[in-house]
Structure formats: structure tokens, C-alpha cells
Amino acid sequence: MNIDLTDTTSGRINAALVRARRAMGSPAVGMVLTLVIVTDEGSHYDALKAASDASKEHPSRILVVVRRPGRSPRDRAMARLDAEVRVGGETGTGETVLLRLHGELANHAHSVVLPLLLPDAPVVLWWPADPPEYPSKDPLGALAQRRITDAAETEDPVAALRGRAASYAPGDTDLAWTRVTLWRSVLAAALDQKQARVTRAVVEGEEYNPSSELLALWLADRLGVPVERVLSGGPGITAVRLATEEGDICLERGDGSLATLSVPGQPDRSVALHRRSTAELIAEELRRLDPDETYAGAVRFGLDRLVRGQVAQVEAVEAAQAQAQAEAARAPGGEQAPPQIVVHPDKERMARATAARLITAIVDAQAARGRAHVALTGGRGGNALLAALAQAPGRSGVDWSRVDLWWGDERFLPEGDPDRNHTQAREAVLDALPLEPSRVHPMPAGDGPHGDDVDAAAEAYAAELAAAAGESGPGGGTGGDGTGGAVPAFDVLLLGLGPDTHVASLFPGHPAVRETGRTVVGVRRAPKPPPTRISLTLPALRAAREVWLLAAGEDKAEAAADALTAGDPARTPAAGARGHERTLWILDEKAAARLPESVRS
Numbered sequence: 001m002n003i004d005l006t007d008t009t010s011g012r013i014n015a016a017l018v019r020a021r022r023a024m025g026s027p028a029v030g031m032v033l034t035l036v037i038v039t040d041e042g043s044h045y046d047a048l049k050a051a052s053d054a055s056k057e058h059p060s061r062i063l064v065v066v067r068r069p070g071r072s073p074r075d076r077a078m079a080r081l082d083a084e085v086r087v088g089g090e091t092g093t094g095e096t097v098l099l100r101l102h103g104e105l106a107n108h109a110h111s112v113v114l115p116l117l118l119p120d121a122p123v124v125l126w127w128p129a130d131p132p133e134y135p136s137k138d139p140l141g142a143l144a145q146r147r148i149t150d151a152a153e154t155e156d157p158v159a160a161l162r163g164r165a166a167s168y169a170p171g172d173t174d175l176a177w178t179r180v181t182l183w184r185s186v187l188a189a190a191l192d193q194k195q196a197r198v199t200r201a202v203v204e205g206e207e208y209n210p211s212s213e214l215l216a217l218w219l220a221d222r223l224g225v226p227v228e229r230v231l232s233g234g235p236g237i238t239a240v241r242l243a244t245e246e247g248d249i250c251l252e253r254g255d256g257s258l259a260t261l262s263v264p265g266q267p268d269r270s271v272a273l274h275r276r277s278t279a280e281l282i283a284e285e286l287r288r289l290d291p292d293e294t295y296a297g298a299v300r301f302g303l304d305r306l307v308r309g310q311v312a313q314v315e316a317v318e319a320a321q322a323q324a325q326a327e328a329a330r331a332p333g334g335e336q337a338p339p340q341i342v343v344h345p346d347k348e349r350m351a352r353a354t355a356a357r358l359i360t361a362i363v364d365a366q367a368a369r370g371r372a373h374v375a376l377t378g379g380r381g382g383n384a385l386l387a388a389l390a391q392a393p394g395r396s397g398v399d400w401s402r403v404d405l406w407w408g409d410e411r412f413l414p415e416g417d418p419d420r421n422h423t424q425a426r427e428a429v430l431d432a433l434p435l436e437p438s439r440v441h442p443m444p445a446g447d448g449p450h451g452d453d454v455d456a457a458a459e460a461y462a463a464e465l466a467a468a469a470g471e472s473g474p475g476g477g478t479g480g481d482g483t484g485g486a487v488p489a490f491d492v493l494l495l496g497l498g499p500d501t502h503v504a505s506l507f508p509g510h511p512a513v514r515e516t517g518r519t520v521v522g523v524r525r526a527p528k529p530p531p532t533r534i535s536l537t538l539p540a541l542r543a544a545r546e547v548w549l550l551a552a553g554e555d556k557a558e559a560a561a562d563a564l565t566a567g568d569p570a571r572t573p574a575a576g577a578r579g580h581e582r583t584l585w586i587l588d589e590k591a592a593a594r595l596p597e598s599v600r601s
């Protein structure tokens with residue numbers, strides 16, 4: 001039931017609430033707290049929506065206070081209270097009162113709110129933005145057992161955290177702190193389980209991210225060791241590394257909601273660390289109303305006591321890359337994204353983290369388009385990734401029956417030959433996945449219907465790709481000259497980097513690299529055995545939404561440096577492998593060792 005009251009009083013509002021309850025035949029019992037939200041006209045809808053969702057778990061009276069002091073002296077001199085009372089309906093078992101305090105009344109919000117508080121029930125106050133400097137001393141704040149602010153909703157979140165530290169009083173909390181609950185619980189469990197002494201810690205997260213700061217402060221406060229705060233490109237917190245005598249405990253979340261937890265001596269596991277909605281955060285805060293001493297210890301630990309580290313390896317390159325590479329790597333149409341770079345400490349962790357990243361990408365693609373198209377690569381890097389995928393617990397989060405698997409290239413050998421990429425992929429993981437056989441698209445074998453005619457085999461695969469192109473959802477890929485030669489818009493196209501900068505079976509100086517009219521070609525006299533292969537062409541690779549290039553080991557260092565600074569794909573084919581939406585270079589430290597300063601600085 002909705003009741004609108006103009007130029008009213010708190011008493012009339014209470015009477016309206018009673019009337020509405022009676023009319024609905026639902027007494028006001030069962031409501032557990034009063035949630036007061038202080039916001040402005042432009043933000044009250046979102047804040048109320050989040051609070052209403054949160055209060056489904058905690059039936060509440062929600063009072064939304066919107067101050068309207070007025071623009072002119074005349075407006076400011078008057079005093080008027082308008083109210084919108086909502087009981088039942090989308091408020092669930094709770095009730096909502098939107099209060100507009102006009103003119104002079106805007107300076108006396110607590111006198112309006114006090115008579116509207118549920119009797120004998122806790123009060124929670126939430127400022128979605130622009131909180132008072134001392135929340136506990138604010139007249140409204142003084143009414144509350146819990147006072148919620150959000151440092152992320154400020155111009156300078158780190159400065160805001162300094163303010164929270166200075167003004168802290170029991171009952172204060174901040175949503176930037178709430179956002180690290182899941183990280184803290186995973187790390188605390190890993191530390192409890194491992195019982196290893198931590199000697200130092202690193203927290204990587206995007207700049208101006210207060211949650212990264214608070215997670216670092218919490219580790220410093222709890223562990224009593226040096227904690228380094230390192231900047232990354234995000235989103236949000238991207239990694240925590242705890243150095244112990246037995247090796248690093250790492251919790252890495254590349255760019256999605258799935259993180260990888262690596263604990264020395266244990267198999268990696270994927271952990272859901274999705275970035276929660278405001279409603280979920282508020283619901284968590286409503287669950288506990290006692291003072292959060294852990295928050296108090298962290299926020300007051302002292303930001304200046306954190307070690308300010310170098311910009312993370314990952315993002316030093318990403319930031320420089322975005323600028324230095326944009327022109328050189330841009331495709332003729334200018335639509336490909338400049339490459340981003342992720343560097344992992346070693347090839348084992350690179351494979352594990354990339355497997356988790358691939359799972360996230362597939363889950364996201366299926367959520368967006370109902371299915372996912374992934375093109376696999378052969379070689380040690382590609383197979384290591386598939387082996388890691390076989391171990392990744394998060395793989396059960398994928399509906400494999402809606403994944404289409406393709407190959408970027410294939411050795412033109414008899415079916416089942418151990419050197420075929422398809423054979424190796426099946427052995428690594430495919431045979432263990434509940435795939436839909438009709439959605440697994442190996443390239444033709446050398447003893448198949450086309451005999452030893454590799455060109456005919458290539459044409460057949462091009463036709464299979466074209467048939468699937470229309471199914472790959474909006475923005476379906478086009479390869480070749482962009483006309484008939486279509487391919488699906490691969491959600492992720494994986495490529496291993498050859499030591500000579502080849503990708504797929506496109507080798508430097510080879511005619512296949514310069515092919516633009518077809519999407520798939522036969523390759524003869526390949527420098528990497530076996531000599532006869534089938535390969536997607538560069539235009540077909542570029543039809544992918546995302547292209548991920550994998551390079552591990554020092555034998556790839558020069559190739560990676562060449563490809564990331566070169567411009568001519570004919571000479572350095574990897575330089576021409578760009579995705580429409582994203583190009584990701586995934587390296588281990590050894591393969592990244594020769595990246596020029598201009599790229600790494």
C-alpha cells in the first residue's frame with residue numbers, strides 16, 4: 001500500500017503506517033531494525049532498492065532521508081516535510097518511508113527521524129555517499145548502533161580511509177571493508193590450514209581502491225609483517241601473495257569473479273570471489289550489529305605503515321602497452337584492442353591461473369550469449385593450459401554441453417596420431433569433459449575424406465566455420481575479406497607463441513601469413529615439424545572477441561619482445577594476432593624477461 005503525505009508531520013506518518021498495516025492485516029511485528037538512509041534526490045532510488053533487497057533477509061523499517069534545503073533564501077526559510085509511505089508490495093514484510101525535508105527542516109533531520117524509529121529495535125545508519133566527518137557525532141549517527149559509509153564513493157578513497165581512521169568510533173564500518181570479507185575468509189582459512197609462518201605479504205589492486213588498502217592494513221595488523229601495496233589495473237583487488245618458508249600462498253583473481261588459490265604442497269583450487277552487489281554488502285552489515293573490532297584494528301593500523309611497492313609487473317606493462325603498442329599493433333581497420341600483458345611467476349602458475357581465467361571467460365560468454373566458442377592451440381603452452389583445466393575445480397561451473405571447441409591450427413596427420421593437436425587435447429582434458437560431440441570441431445585429419453589434399457581439407461574446415469558463424473551471437477565474426485569467409489566470433493582464441501614469433505601455423509615470411517581472402521589455409525613446408533598443416537589465417541584470428549597468446553620459458557623471451565614491439569605481421573605473425581575486444585599476452589617471468597623497458601616501465 002502507498003500513501004503520499006504533503007506538508008505532514010512525523011506523527012501523521014506514524015498514523016499512516018498504522019493505518020496501512022491495519023488495512024493489510026499485517027501487524028508491524030517481525031521487523032527487526034530501522035535502517036536510516038541519508039542520501040540525495042538523485043541517488044535515493046538505487047539506495048532504496050539495495051536496502052529493500054537487503055531487508056528481505058532482515059524485515060526492516062527503512063527511512064530514506066532526502067534533504068532539500070532549497071536554493072533561495074525564501075525556500076530556505078520555510079520548513080516542510082513530505083513523505084511517501086510504502087507498506088508491503090515490493091518492500092516485502094518491511095515498510096519504507098521516503099522523507100523529503102524542505103528548507104530549514106533539512107537541518108533537523110534527527111527530530112523528524114527520532115519519532116519514526118521502531119521502538120526497542122536497533123538502528124542502522126547508511127550514508128551511500130557524502131557522510132559526515134564524524135559519523136558517530138552526527139545527530140542522526142548518534143541514534144545508530146551501526147554506521148555504514150562507503151569510501152569507494154568518494155573523490156579520494158584513500159584520503160577517506162584516513163578520515164575513517166581519525167573519526168572511528170565503535171559501530172562504524174565501511175562498505176570498502178565489507179567488500180573484502182570473502183578475501184579475508186579465504187586467506188584466513190588458508191593460513192589456518194597451512195600453519196606456516198608468513199614473512200611478508202603483497203596486496204595487488206587497482207589504484208584508489210580502498211578495499212585493497214583495507215585488505216593490506218588487515219594483513220599488516222593481523223600478521224605483524226611488512227605488507228606491500230602494489231598497484232594493478234584491477235578490477236578491484238587482483239592478487240594477494242603471502243610469502244612463507246614453504247613458498248607463497250597466492251590468491252589471484254585475474255579479471256572476473258573466479259580466483260585461484262595456490263597453497264604450497266596442495267593442488268590449486270578455484271574460489272568464487274565475485275564482486276558483490278550493494279544489496280549483498282548491506283545485507284551482510286545488517287547481520288551483525290556489534291562493533292567490528294577487526295575493522296577498527298585495520299582502519300586505524302596506519303596507511304603510512306604499508307610498503308608502497310612498484311606498480312605490479314602485470315600492470316607496469318599493461319599501462320605502458322596500452323600507449324606504446326596501440327599504434328604499432330592496430331589493425332588496418334583500427335578496431336583491434338592494443339595488447340594487455342599478464343606476467344605470472346612461473347609456467348605452472350601461469351597455466352593454473354589461465355585455466356581459471358578461461359573458465360571465467362566461458363561462464364561469462366554463456367551468461368551473455370548462451371554458449372561459448374573457444375579455439376584451442378597446440379604446443380606445450382596450449383597443452384599445459386588444458387592439463388591445468390583438467391585439475392581446475394571451477395571447471396564444473398561451465399556447461400560444457402554449450403561450448404563449441406575449434407582449433408587455430410592442426411598437424412595434417414592421420415586421425416588419432418599422437419602428434420595431432422586434437423589427440424593431445426583429448427588426452428589432456430577433453431575426454432574427461434561432458435562436451436557435446438557435435439560441438440567439438442577438430443580440423444580434418446590426413447587420412448580423412450580429403451585424403452592428402454590439405455587444401456581441400458582447409459576449405460572444408462572453412463565451410464564448417466562459416467556454417468557456425470551465424471550462431472556465435474551478435475557481432476558474429478567475419479574473417480577473410482569480411483564477405484563470405486565467416487567464422488564464429490570466438491569468445492577466446494588461444495595461441496601458443498613460437499620462438500620465431502609464429503602463431504597457429506602462420507610462420508614468418510610464409511605465404512599463409514599474408515593470406516587475406518580465405519579463413520583457413522593449407523600450410524606446406526612449415527619450419528616446425530610436421531611440415532604439412534592446416535591453419536586459420538590472420539583475418540580469421542582477428543574475428544575473435546579475445547585473443548590470448550601464451551608464452552612460457554626463456555626460449556620465448558626474444559619472440560615476445562619482438563612481437564610486442566614489431567608492426568609487421570608478415571615478419572612477426574604474433575604481432576598481427578589481435579582480438580576485437582581484447583588481446584591478452586599471458587607470460588611467465590622467463591618469457592617476459594626481454595620485454596623492452598618501453599613496455600615494462
Ligand SMILES: O=C(O)[C@H](O)[C@@H](O)[C@H](O)[C@H](O)COP(=O)(O)O
Pocket residue numbers: 377378379380381382409410411421495496497498499502503504505528
Ligand atoms: O601446432 C602447433 O605446434 C601449435 O599450434 C603452435 O602454434 C604452437 O602453439 C607454438 O609453436 C608454440 O608451441 P610451444 O608452446 O610448444 O612452444
